[in-house]
Amino acid sequence: MNIYLTALSAIVKREALRFVHQRERFIAAMVRPLMWLLVFAAGFRAALGLSIIPPYQTYITYETYIVPGLCGMILLFNGMQSSLSLVYDREMGSMRLLLTAPLPRWWLLFSKLCGSTAISILQVYTFLGVAALFDITVEPWGYVAALPALLIAGLMLGALGLALSSFIKQLENFAGVMNFVIFPMFFLSSALYPLWKMAESSPLLRDICAVNPFTHVVELIRFALYLRLEPLALLWTVLALVAFMLLAIWGYDPERGMTRRKG
Template sequence: MSPHYWRALQGIVTREVLRFLHQRERFLAALVRPLVWLLVFAAGFRAALGLSIIPPYETYITYETYIIPGLVGMIQLFNGMQSSLSMVYDREMGSMRTLLVSPLPRWFLLTAKLLAGTAVSILQVYAFLAIAAAFDIVLPPLGYLLALPALVVSGLMLGAVGMLLSSTIRQLENFAGVMNFVIFPTFFLSSALYPLWKMRESSVTLYQICAVNPFTQAVELIRFALYAQVNWEALGWTTLALVIFLGAAIQGYNPARGFMPRRAQAE
């Protein structure tokens, strides 16, 4: 990587991380959602939802332990959407507008922005895992370290989804509505809150939807990594989804071949 590319990447990532650290409200909001699910909803679901021994678990586990990977995925999903929401604003009057007219390739700038958002999401994830450990929800020690590569891949994939959405939307108000439309079906139609075999007992159609949901693959990739295992199938599908979403986002941000009409892009 040439010095120009390296300085640009370093500057973009550093800016995003520092902006996140200075926005304490955003940091707290990122932790409130998963903590509410962990400490409140899980207490009620524990009695209603039975769990069998399924990989990567070797014994019976509590429901709180089961949903940890799903809540980690929730953090990365929301962060990916929020990072892309800021891109809609930055593209019109912020730093992104300046970046997109720089001599550096657009694909590189978008990838650097995606890496910066992923770095922020990983900071949020480890803060959440530290709080969960304080409530006696402890994972294998090696899993905290080995989960890092999985968090990078899942964070990039989920961030690419948000980036793709931001490439087709020009107004903040529209993006907020679309964001909610995407987040909640993606989260609930996955293995984040309940095993897929439970969903199959209820509805085969819903089970099939959950099985092909890229968010399910990201959650399972994280789940196995937290227990020092590799789910190769989930890794493959998550990586494939990352390539597709990122490629489509780069295409969408291309002013010559983007998804938006030329008149909308000019505005």
């Protein structure tokens, strides 16, 4: 057990040091959601009037509505960026060295996932702190209740990034693949508008959003911030986490997965 914990600590520390030395990564993680919160929301506020929907007990501003979706955006982008580092490490050879350690491969991948998720959660709480400066707040206990939701959501989106990184052979292909994952997942979800609003324009599009795992991530965070549990969102997020993690473990198996030709 000490060996497992030592490996976990070392990999998490490596992720933290990499993040500390990449300050622009933190700035970029803040700029995207703050642009939506402070700039785009001003334009969408009038066009997307919101009714009283769970978990809200009264009418809310559009800025308040999109905060959980922007928290999910931070988790999504950071999960994908963490998978980019895996592709880079694999090309440089350090990933191959890590995976030859005398520990189960699933534990090494899980340790990598824990490191990236911890950084993602730190970024989310920083964003929530900045949002509070603009009077976009929730109950104090809501920030505490959101932690388990952010943890599960971050692990799921990070596992998705791990699974994708096992299929990407070269660093140059990463951007193209990510564009077909990040933007559809984000825009085809309840992050920016409720599903009932989507159904008014296209029931088919609403159904697509309803099966999007990112929609359930956003709703899980949204309800948690208001001290409520959304069982369906929790179920689908956990199922997606298990599925993506199993796919990542398979993908990094040198005998069966997509990395077998890398040697």
